[in-house]
Amino acid sequence: xxxxxDILIFPDFQLLDAAGPITVFEAxxxxxxxxxxxxxxxxxxxxxxxxxxxxxxPVTSSSGVQMVAETFAGGxxxxxxxxxxxxxxxxxAASACDETLAYIRAAAGQTRRIVSVCSGxxxxxxxxxxxGRRATTHxxxxxxxxxxxxxxxxxxxxxxxxxxxxWTSAGIxxxxxxxxxxxxxxxxxxAAKRAAQHLVVYHRRPGGQSQFSALxxxxxxxxxxxxxxxxxxxxLNARHSVAxxxxxxxxxxxxxxxxxxxxxxxxxxxxxxxxxxxxARGALDxxxxxxxxxARSCGFGNAERMRRTFRRVFGAPPSALKYQGR
Numbered sequence: 461x462x463x464x465x466d467i468l469i470f471p472d473f474q475l476l477d478a479a480g481p482i483t484v485f486e487a488x489x490x491x492x493x494x495x496x497x498x499x500x501x502x503x504x505x506x507x508x509x510x511x512x513x514x515x516x517x518p519v520t521s522s523s524g525v526q527m528v529a530e531t532f533a534g535g536x537x538x539x540x541x542x543x544x545x546x547x548x549x550x551x552x553a554a555s556a557c558d559e560t561l562a563y564i565r566a567a568a569g570q571t572r573r574i575v576s577v578c579s580g581x582x583x584x585x586x587x588x589x590x591x592g593r594r595a596t597t598h599x600x601x602x603x604x605x606x607x608x609x610x611x612x613x614x615x616x617x618x619x620x621x622x623x624x625x626x627w628t629s630a631g632i633x634x635x636x637x638x639x640x641x642x643x644x645x646x647x648x649x650x651a652a653k654r655a656a657q658h659l660v661v662y663h664r665r666p667g668g669q670s671q672f673s674a675l676x677x678x679x680x681x682x683x684x685x686x687x688x689x690x691x692x693x694x695x696l697n698a699r700h701s702v703a704x705x706x707x708x709x710x711x712x713x714x715x716x717x718x719x720x721x722x723x724x725x726x727x728x729x730x731x732x733x734x735x736x737x738x739x740a741r742g743a744l745d746x747x748x749x750x751x752x753x754x755a756r757s758c759g760f761g762n763a764e765r766m767r768r769t770f771r772r773v774f775g776a777p778p779s780a781l782k783y784q785g786r
Contacts, residue, residue: 463646464508466540466567468580469529470560472550475521476632477577481544482509484639487655488647506647510540514559522549532563539570542642547578547598547632555586564589568625575627575642577635584628585609593623598631599671599725616725617671617734618775630671636661684723685709692735696759700732737773740766744778751778 465485467478489506513519513529520526545564554560564587568574576584581597582605584590591611596602602616615621620629620638629638640663644652656663688709692700705728706716720728740758743749751763760766770778 462505462508463541464510464538465542465544466510466512466532468532468543468545468560468564469511469513469519469521469527470546470548470550470554470557471520472522472548472553473519473546474548474578474632475523475525475527477546477548477580477635478511478521478527478544480633480636481577481639481642482511483659484636484643484655485509487658488643488651514557514563533559539567541571542573542575543567543571544575544577545580545583546635547576547580547582551579551582555583561587571625573625573627573642575629575638577629577638578631581605581612581628582608584626585612589626590628593626594621595623595626595628596621596630596671597628600631603725617773619671634671685720689731689735692732693739696736696739697757698759700728700759702728705732733769734773736760737766737769741770741774741778754778 465481467482469478485507486509511519511527511529512532514531514533516529516531518526519529543564560583564574564583568587568589574584574589576595576597578598579601581590581595582601585595585605585608590609592613594613594615595605596615596618597605599616602614605612606614606616618630619634620627620641622641627638627642629635636659640652640656640661643655653663688705691708692698692705698704702713702717705720706713709716709720711719717728720731724731726734736758740754740760743754743758744751751766755761755763755766758766760769767777770776
């Protein structure tokens with residue numbers, strides 16, 4: 461069975477938002493063997509990939525690199541199995557394009573899945589398809605999405621979200637994570653894992669479903685609270701109250717709370733909780749340590765408290781988040 465995947469682009473789209481999923485579907489469709497050679501070259505392709513846009517021809521991405529698209533004007537002779545909407549700087553103009561919105565709305569009634577990558581969620585939101593649904597986007601634009609479309613249940617710290625037939629993903633490279641999940645939905649986890657191995661990416665990110673690890677890495681490298689976050693990482697068993705953290709940052713507690721939340725988008729308590737959760741998740745991966753031992757070493761106190769935190773942060777208990785990459 462061949463599944464048609466249409467990738468919708470527009471001027472100033474983000475190149476990797478389109479190219480990342482395309483490459484995942486190519487790898488999954490070829491089903492590479494252990495030797496690295498395609499295992500089923502002679503068979504019909506698993507995925508048929510098409511790039512579509514309002515106007516046929518070269519479409520220039522935000523990087524200046526172009527992709528050649530077919531037009532969706534007047535509808536398409538055969539409806540795709542899945543429509544993926546890219547993100548990028550051009551989403552604002554695309555969200556106001558009546559032809560683009562009409563095409564997506566029409567496709568939603570015929571395709572099996574509608575998907576957005578990164579800020580492509582703004583385009584889906586403009587169609588009304590995200591109303592009442594859970595959705596995510598790049599963490600840096602999540603608050604904007606929530607303000608602009610209050611009927612969308614925005615979850616800013618997820619890598620991707622599936623709500624019925626509608627899938628949304630976080631920023632840029634998260635489109636690869638989402639595409640691997642789509643492959644798993646189509647062909648099974650083993651096929652998705654083989655594609656990930658061929659692409660040398662994680663089948664499941666060590667951080668689970670949270671975008672927060674990427675945010676913390678940015679803060680550690682360059683941010684105002686770099687030293688503070690490193691301090692928390694190195695002493696997860698400490699109490700780390702707002703007062704304690706403010707004292708370490710040489711600020712009064714009220715000033716510190718406001719500044720930290722403005723800089724990172726979350727409260728200090730949530731940051732500490734997620735640092736503990738990410739560290740604990742890594743500590744559980746194949747090293748033989750018990751859940752209770754990891755819970756104590758990461759500052760949770762007991763396994764039950766850690767389990768509740770995992771459900772809040774990752775949406776799953778510790779047992780469901782064993783590392784599966786290679």
